[in-house]
Amino acid sequence: DGGITQSPKYLFRKEGQNVTLSCEQNLNHDAMYWYRQDPGQGLRLIYYSQIVNDFQKGDIAEGYSVSREKKESFPLTVTSAQKNPTAFYLCASSLRSGEKLFFGSGTQLSVL
Amino acid sequence: EDQVTQSPEALRLQEGESSSLNCSYTVSGLRGLFWYRQDPGKGPEFLFTLYSAGEEKEKERLKATLTKKESFLHITAPKPEDSATYLCAVQALTYQKVTFGTGTKLQVIP
Numbered sequence: 368d369g370g371i372t373q374s375p376k377y378l379f380r381k382e383g384q385n386v387t388l389s390c391e392q393n394l395n396h397d398a399m400y401w402y403r404q405d406p407g408q409g410l411r412l413i414y415y416s417q418i419v420n421d422f423q424k425g426d427i428a429e430g431y432s433v434s435r436e437k438k439e440s441f442p443l444t445v446t447s448a449q450k451n452p453t454a455f456y457l458c459a460s461s462l463r464s465g466e467k468l469f470f471g472s473g474t475q476l477s478v479l
Numbered sequence: 480e481d482q483v484t485q486s487p488e489a490l491r492l493q494e495g496e497s498s499s500l501n502c503s504y505t506v507s508g509l510r511g512l513f514w515y516r517q518d519p520g521k522g523p524e525f526l527f528t529l530y531s532a533g534e535e536k537e538k539e540r541l542k543a544t545l546t547k548k549e550s551f552l553h554i555t556a557p558k559p560e561d562s563a564t565y566l567c568a569v570q571a572l573t574y575q576k577v578t579f580g581t582g583t584k585l586q587v588i589p
Contacts, residue, residue, distance in 0.1 A: 371522075402579075409483065409579035410523075410566070417575070425576070457522050464575045465510060470522030 369394045373458050373471035379479050380445065380452060388443045388474045390458035398464045399441040403427060404455040404473075413456075416441055417464050445476065453477050481506045483580035485567050491586045492557055500552040500583045502567030512550050514543050515566040517582070523566055526552075557587045 371392045380386045392399065398417050402410040412425030416435040430449025435441055441460075445452050455475050459468040484503045492498055504512065511530050515523035527536045529545040536543050540561065542553040552565055564582040 373522075407581060409581045410568075411579075412576060415575065423575075459522070465570055467513060467525045467528055468515075468523070468577070469525065470515075473520070473522050475520075 371458055371460055371469055371471035373456075373474050375474060376472070378474055378476045380476060381479050383447045385444055385446050386476070388445070388456055388458075388476070390441045390443065390471060391439055392441075392460045392469075393439060394460055394462075394469060395438070396460035396462050396469070397438070398461045398466075399435065400459045400461075400468065401425075401431070401433065401441070401443045402457045402459065404457060410457065413443065415464075481569060481571055481576075481578040483567055483569055483578050485565075485580035485583050487583060488581070489584045489586070491588065492554075494558060494587055494589050495556045497553070497555045497557070499554070500565055500585070502550040502552070502580055503548060504550070504567070504569045505548075506569045506571045506578070508572035510570045510572045512545055513568040513570070513577070514550070514552055515568065517564045517566055519564075526565075554585070557585075559587045559589050561585065562587045 374389045400415040401413040414433040416422035432444045458471040482505045486501045514526040517523040527543040532547045540555050544551045564584045566582045568577050568579045570577045
C-alpha cells in the first residue's frame with residue numbers, strides 16, 4: 368500500500384545529543400514537509416522540499432536540519448541547538464507543492 | 480501574515496445532534512482551504528479542499544462550505560466514530576506555505 372512511513376514512533380533525546388527522524392514515502396510525490404505539533408498550537412512548518420537536492424526553511428527551522436538525497440526520503444535531524452525539542456513531529460508529502468497533504472503517523476520526541 | 484482561527488476549541492455532541500465547526504481566515508489571496516481530521520496520536524487525514532467562495536463539498540456526514548472570510552464544517556447526525564480533532568488550513572496564492580489553525584476537538588457521546 369502507498370503511504371508515508373515515519374520511524375521511530377517514540378524517541379528520547381539526551382542533552383547535547385543529535386537525533387534523526389526518518390520519513391519515507393512510496394507515493395512518488397515531489398514535495399515533502401516536516402511539521403511540529405505542540406499542544407494547543409497549530410502545526411508549524413520546519414522545512415519543506417519541492418524537489419530532490421533542494422529544500423527551504425519554514426517558520427521554525429532553527430535547531431533542525433534536513434536532507435533530500437532521494438525522492439522517497441526526507442530525514443529530519445533535531446540538533447543539540449534545539450533547546451525545546453519535545454513535540455509531536457509529522458512528516459507529509461504532496462504530489463506537487465500546494466496540493467493536499469498526506470501525513471505519516473508521527474514521531475513523539477521527548478527529552479530525557 | 481496569514482491567520483487561521485478555529486472555533487470552538489472543543490465541542491461535545493450527543494449522537495445524532497448536528498452542529499457546525501468554524502474556520503475564520505485571513506490570507507493574501509486564497510489558493511485553497513483544506514480540512515483535515517486527526518485522531519489522537521496519529522497524523523492528520525485529508526477531508527476536503529475548497530478553492531472559491533460559494534463552493535461546497537460533502538463526504539458522508541460531513542459538508543464543508545466556503546465564504547470569502549470563513550469556512551464551516553457541518554456535521555449531520557454525528558456518530559461516536561466522528562470524534563476527532565478537525566484541522567483547517569489555508570494556502571496563499573503567492574507562496575507555498577500552508578497555515579494551520581489549532582483545531583476543534585469534537586467528542587460525540589453515544
